[in-house]
Amino acid sequence: MSEWRKSCLGQLADIVKGDQVNSDTLDQTGKYPVINGGMEPSGYLDRWNRERESITISEGGNSCGYVSLMKQRFWSGGHCYTLRMVQISNSYLYHYLKFIQQDIMKLRVGSGLPNIQRNDIDEIEVCYPSDDQEQVRIADILSTVDDVIEKTEAAIEKYQAIKAGMMQDLFTRGIDTQTCKLRPTIEEAPELYKESKLGWIPKEWEVVEFKDACLEFINGGTPSTKNASNWEGSIPWITGADFWESFEVGFIRRHINEDALRSSSSHLIREGNILLVTRTGVGKLAIAPFDVAISQDITGIILDPSQYCVEFFYYYLQILVEDFKKMNQGTSINGIIRSDLEATLILKPPLDEQKQIAAVLKALDETLKKEQSNLSKYHDLKIGLMADLLTYKVRVIINEDKLENS
16 A cells, blocks of 8 residues: 655646736637636636646635636636646646645735735645555546536536526416416417516416515514523524525524513514515515514515415515515615515416416425535535545555545
């Protein structure tokens, strides 16, 4: 079994800074990405100065220290280091530098535009097995996980695009409840549509005010923070900061008790009702996953079940998020005025159709969540493998093609 060595990065590779180009020469149609100090290309050119499979380290900017392996030829800009003439496995070195990326980022200096000095890059310590085959095998294992992660990310992106397109169709064309298929477009079958205050809609649909969909709007509030005992309980209490961008309630940070709920303006929203952020963080929303007390950031929306399906309304509100953000008013604390919310015009398909629309979108969401859960597992697997393989806790036995604890 081979020994492990430690060398400075400057001993293992020729570290070369790129060539700055004027920003007015960049465009989005060039063939080759221009890599500078960020995580994404700063533009594109029709010429290149570095080969594919080159390792780059961001030299300047807020992302300095970011490590990447370029899969195509590219232009290395003035804020980009490229590693050339690498003396060990290029793929192994990339994975190792990615493993210590946070430590590389800590090398930044400067208060204005931070940067990493060339001398500090040279002195980065790299650990590696002396056996070239072991380097390659470790890199292959980690690259295989990277490939799975990349494919999963692509699948998530695909399903997100499908959902966005489907939502556009479902909330303009709806579903024929007899065939369970999208209605023909207005161009294909104009007789199936009518004109309304919200544009052309299916003939069976109505346009109503937001308040007509609801039995009640419930305000929230904050128990006194001066009384510590208020915050010693088991009732989840949330603010606008506790919502995820995926239209869900995230991690519950605080809990209150029954006395705090009774003595404050906070209210309990029962599981299954809609939570809409109407102050700080306007436009965030979720279906309450359990009984939850709300702050003044949030309005609990209790729908009339004879008029609306909760899940349909939840997806429909996602379409209206940008409109809600435009309704923001106020100087110190923005928010939606209740009367404006109540008067907002909304679509009302027949209840059976609402349920079918919600079922289609819920199935897409479940597929997305499954892929996102898989992605999280693959990232955890990658972290664990890097910690084992790049610190020689677990050794790769080349001849037997297996792993062994050191």
